[in-house]
Amino acid sequence: MSTPGEDLRSYAPIGDGRTVALIGLRGQVDWLPIPNLGSMPVFARLLDDDTGGCIELEPVGEYTVTRRYVARTNVLRTTFTTDGGSATVTDALVTGIAGRLPWAELARRVEGRSGTVEFAWRVRPGTALGTASPWIEESTRGPIIRAGETTVAVVGSEHGPKPAEDAGSDAPELSGVFSTTEGSRHLLVVVATHAEPIHLPDPLIVDEGIDRTIGNWRTWSRAFSYDGPWSDAVQRSALALKLLIFSPTGAIAAAATTSLPENPRGGKNWDYRFAWVRDLAYTAHALVRFGLREETHAAVSWLLRTIRENGPELHIFYGLEGGVPEAVQEHDVAGWRGIEPVVTGNPAQGQLQLGVYGDLFAICRTYVDAGNVLDVETGRLLASIADRTCDLWRNRDAGMWELPEEQHYTSSKMGCWQALGDAVHLAELGQVAGSADRWRSEQERIAEWIAEHCWSEERGAYVMHPGSDDLDASVLLHAISGFDRGERMSSTIDALTAELGEGALLYRYSGVQQEEHTFVACAFWRASALACVGRHREAVAAMDELVTLGNDVGIFAEMIDASDGSHWGNLPQALSHLGLINAALTIAELDPS
Numbered sequence: 001m002s003t004p005g006e007d008l009r010s011y012a013p014i015g016d017g018r019t020v021a022l023i024g025l026r027g028q029v030d031w032l033p034i035p036n037l038g039s040m041p042v043f044a045r046l047l048d049d050d051t052g053g054c055i056e057l058e059p060v061g062e063y064t065v066t067r068r069y070v071a072r073t074n075v076l077r078t079t080f081t082t083d084g085g086s087a088t089v090t091d092a093l094v095t096g097i098a099g100r101l102p103w104a105e106l107a108r109r110v111e112g113r114s115g116t117v118e119f120a121w122r123v124r125p126g127t128a129l130g131t132a133s134p135w136i137e138e139s140t141r142g143p144i145i146r147a148g149e150t151t152v153a154v155v156g157s158e159h160g161p162k163p164a165e166d167a168g169s170d171a172p173e174l175s176g177v178f179s180t181t182e183g184s185r186h187l188l189v190v191v192a193t194h195a196e197p198i199h200l201p202d203p204l205i206v207d208e209g210i211d212r213t214i215g216n217w218r219t220w221s222r223a224f225s226y227d228g229p230w231s232d233a234v235q236r237s238a239l240a241l242k243l244l245i246f247s248p249t250g251a252i253a254a255a256a257t258t259s260l261p262e263n264p265r266g267g268k269n270w271d272y273r274f275a276w277v278r279d280l281a282y283t284a285h286a287l288v289r290f291g292l293r294e295e296t297h298a299a300v301s302w303l304l305r306t307i308r309e310n311g312p313e314l315h316i317f318y319g320l321e322g323g324v325p326e327a328v329q330e331h332d333v334a335g336w337r338g339i340e341p342v343v344t345g346n347p348a349q350g351q352l353q354l355g356v357y358g359d360l361f362a363i364c365r366t367y368v369d370a371g372n373v374l375d376v377e378t379g380r381l382l383a384s385i386a387d388r389t390c391d392l393w394r395n396r397d398a399g400m401w402e403l404p405e406e407q408h409y410t411s412s413k414m415g416c417w418q419a420l421g422d423a424v425h426l427a428e429l430g431q432v433a434g435s436a437d438r439w440r441s442e443q444e445r446i447a448e449w450i451a452e453h454c455w456s457e458e459r460g461a462y463v464m465h466p467g468s469d470d471l472d473a474s475v476l477l478h479a480i481s482g483f484d485r486g487e488r489m490s491s492t493i494d495a496l497t498a499e500l501g502e503g504a505l506l507y508r509y510s511g512v513q514q515e516e517h518t519f520v521a522c523a524f525w526r527a528s529a530l531a532c533v534g535r536h537r538e539a540v541a542a543m544d545e546l547v548t549l550g551n552d553v554g555i556f557a558e559m560i561d562a563s564d565g566s567h568w569g570n571l572p573q574a575l576s577h578l579g580l581i582n583a584a585l586t587i588a589e590l591d592p593s
Contacts, residue, residue, distance in 0.1 A: 005337030006030065006046070008567040009551040012067065012076050013240065013256060016093035017100040017247030020256040022046065022571075023076055023091055025065050029055035034104050034150050035194040037246060037253055038273040038320050040128040040344070042147045042192070047259055047342050048333035051171070053126020053134070053147075055190055057089060057108055060118040060177070069553055073217035074239050075210070076553075085115020087180040094209040095216050100247055103199055106190040107206050107213075112180030119180065121188055123154050124173035129331040129342060136164050136172045141200050143174060149195040157203040158186040225291045228588040229540075230580075233547040236554035237577035238290065241283060244574050246320040250298030251275040251306075252283050253320060255558065255570035261339040262516040262559055262569050269335065271346050272558075272570045274325060276317040277303065278400070281359035281366075282578040288370045289585050300367050304378050307360075314360060314385060316353045316402075317346070325349055351398040352406070355415030355474075357389045358481070361422035364431075374431045383434030386423035389416050390442040399465075400474040401508060407465040410454040414478040417446040421482075447483075455488060461495035462488065470510035471496050473522040479529035480586065490533040493526060501526075502562035504545040517559040517568050520549075524579030531587040539587050547580065556580070 011022040011030070019039070022031040032043040032055070045052035059080050067078040076091040087110055094105040110119060125134035125147045132148030143164040145152035154161070160178035178186050189206045191198065201209075220242065226234050244253040255272035262268040280299055287296040306322045307314060319325050328345035335342045364382060368374060374382075393416035399409035420443035427436035453466040462484075464472040473496055479489045500507040505518035506526050523546055530539035549565065550556045556576035558569025 005049070008260065008336075008557050008571060009565075011046075011571065012069070012551075012553045012555060013243055013572050014074050014076055014091055014093050015243035015256075016095050016104070017245065019093070019104060020243050021091075021093060021106060022256070023078075025067070025078075027056065027058040027078060027080070027089055029106065031257060032104075032106070033273075034152075034192045036248075036320065037244075037256060039194065040131055040148075042125050042128050042132070042134070042150050042152065044126050044129060046257065047336055048126060048129065050334065051127045051130070052333065053124055053128075054122070055106065056122040056124075057110070057119060057188060059087075060120050063117075067553065069236070069239075070214055070217075072221035072235070072239075073214050074243055075214050075217060079113070080117060082115075082117050085117045085180070085182070086113040087111060087117045087119070088113060090210060092210045092213045094206060095213045096209075097212070104192045105201065105206065105209070107210050108188040108190075109207060109210055110178075110180060110186040110188070112182050112184035114182050117180045118177065119186075120175070120177045121159065122173055122175040123152070123190055124171055125150075125152060129333055129344070131331075134172050136174070138164075144198070145172065145174065150192060151194075151198045152190060152192045153198055153200055154188070154190055155200055155203055155206075156186070156188045157207070158184070159188045223292060226289075226585070228584065230543060230547050230584045233550070233554060234581055234584045236550075237556075237580045238286070240555060240572045240577045241286070241574060241581070242295075243572065245295055245299070246275075249321055250295070250302035251318070251320040251322075252280050252299055252574065254279050254317070254575065255573045257570045258344060259342040260336055260557070260568070260570045264337075264339065266335070266339040266341070268516060269339070269341055269343060270348075270570070271328075271344050272573070273320070274317045274346060275303075275320055277314070277356050277363075278316070278359045279574045279578065281362045282582060283574065284363045284366050286578060286581045286585070288366050296367065296370070297372070300363060303360075303363065304381065308377070308381060311381075312384075314356055314388075316348060316351060316356050348398075348402040351402055352392075352395065353400065353402070354389075354393060354395070354397045354409075354412040355400050357385060358415030358418035358422075360385065361419040361426070362481075365422040365425055368426060368429060368431050374426075379426075379432045382423065382426065382432045386420060386432070386434055386439050389419045389423075390438060392416075393442070393446055399472075401472075407468075408453070409465050409472070410450065410462050411472060411474040411477065413446055413450050413454065414475065414481065414483045417443055417450070417483055418478070418481045420446070450483075459495055461492040464509055471499055472509045473500060473506050473519070473525065474508070476522070476525040476529040479532040480525070480582070485532045485534075489529065490535065493529055493533065493535075496526065504542045505549075505560060505562050517561045519559055520556050520573065520576035521579035524576075524583040527583040528579075528586045531583075531590045534592075536587070536590065536592055539583075543583060543587060546583075
């Protein structure tokens with residue numbers, strides 16, 4: 001049965017390089033956009049309990065649940081135990097022999113472990129956030145679900161399908177029942193396409209595909225190289241991040257969902273299914289450190305190509321397939337736990353965020369320092385952006401947090417400092433042709449300006465912007481960037497911890513405690529910054545606490561309520577998992593022992 005507003009900690013993501021499904025503790029799929037992660041979701045009960053659509057598979061009657069990912073994969077294995085027996089469900093978005101399939105294929109293998117367990121399943125399409133009216137039509141191959149341009153079919157083996165007209169529901173759905181016994185094997189497959197014909201696969205081939213998908217994930221994991229502290233959490237975060245890499249282009253989504261609120265009052269409900277330059281910078285840094293060459297090259301190449309195609313101005317985020325998203329549309333559905341609004345699109349597009357210049361140059365420096373060579377056109381592009389940074393750094397901007405009030409945000413100026421330092425580095429390597437002397441001089445001016453205007457002796461900290469006593473956790477990123485790893489940054493960490501800290505967790509900036517919960521990435525940035533200023537023991541203690549705050553399978557959303565550990569905001573959140581990964585790597589690299 002549906003429970004409005006499932007606890008966000010209950011969801012485990014699976015994916016195929018093109019889209020992501022969220023599976024709850026009752027075996028239900030409450031989120032699955034088709035065909036792409038950024039598409040309108042035909043299965044969206046996460047945001048629309050009444051007409052959102054879902055895929056259900058669970059025992060009839062009372063049961064208990066344990067679950068885990070198959071080791072080194074994004075394939076989920078859930079064991080249901082009832083008074084009469086137990087059975088295990090293995091869930092995969094199946095990948096093909098040569099990579100992702102050209103259609104979406106959700107495969108659910110049910111294996112009896114002991115006794116007898118009766119299962120019921122249901123596939124109920126939704127209205128795609130009120131933009132489609134689903135129906136079922138009969139074909140020579142059985143019932144077919146239509147929802148707008150999306151086509152869905154259900155095939156399986158020993159899955160006990162009922163006739164569609166007997167589903168017993170006002171909404172169109174397909175359903176069935178079956179019972180497991182010790183050693184039994186049942187298969188339920190939901191296959192879907194969008195604006196194209198649908199292929200109905202042979203269930204036996206799909207069954208083999210589950211094992212192949214496990215093998216594909218493990219092959220990828222073998223290329224992943226990290227055996228330092230918190231290795232299990234780092235590997236799971238890398239796998240979560242891999243789910244957000246949109247393989248058709250190489251773009252990296254900030255999160256797999258839209259409109260999950262940051263507080264119970266609503267309002268801050270954003271769509272994060274876009275590729276932020278900021279997130280890609282941190283991702284490239286992690287991927288290079290893991291030795292993952294293909295994803296790094298694909299992401300960097302996609303970004304540089306997309307910037308050129310949508311220039312001359314550098315945007316803060318782009319669509320997963322390229323282009324600059326513009327329109328924000330609000331949808332007339334209830335939202336998670338009735339918290340509105342539900343939107344597609346993000347209103348931050350078009351803002352000036354000076355920190356994005358530092359992010360872009362960090363990506364390119366990471367790429368070059370890993371042994372790669374930039375093309376001539378990219379070198380010219382970067383030279384022009386370095387010059388643009390020199391011209392613009394004195395301007396007010398919206399800051400990293402996309403705030404409506406433009407100010408001289410400290411972390412934005414630090415980002416410009418980082419951009420010009422990396423531009424000089426690339427010029428010295430012969431990768432960028434331009435006025436390195438100008439960039440070096442302007443970088444020095446930025447550092448002097450920050451020292452004069454952004455440091456508060458009274459607060460003992462870098463403030464959010466000149467003339468303010470407010471604090472901003474994004475300044476911590478510039479311990480990592482190398483702007484300041486001395487006493488001022490160490491004192492800033494203490495001030496942030498005192499005002500914005502909740503144990504190892506941290507709010508984003510002064511006053512935001514009244515509007516939202518702690519921001520997961522900020523807590524990991526604090527752990528990294530502690531290591532950067534030489535406070536290794538404190539950094540380790542913070543990490544030891546933080547890595548336990550994911551859900552039962554190691555997944556983090558955007559925010560955590562420090563009072564009860566509940567998750568808020570979109571998930572899985574790239575910035576949260578990137579914060580974990582880069583904190584672990586930074587602490588390990590700076591370990592003084």
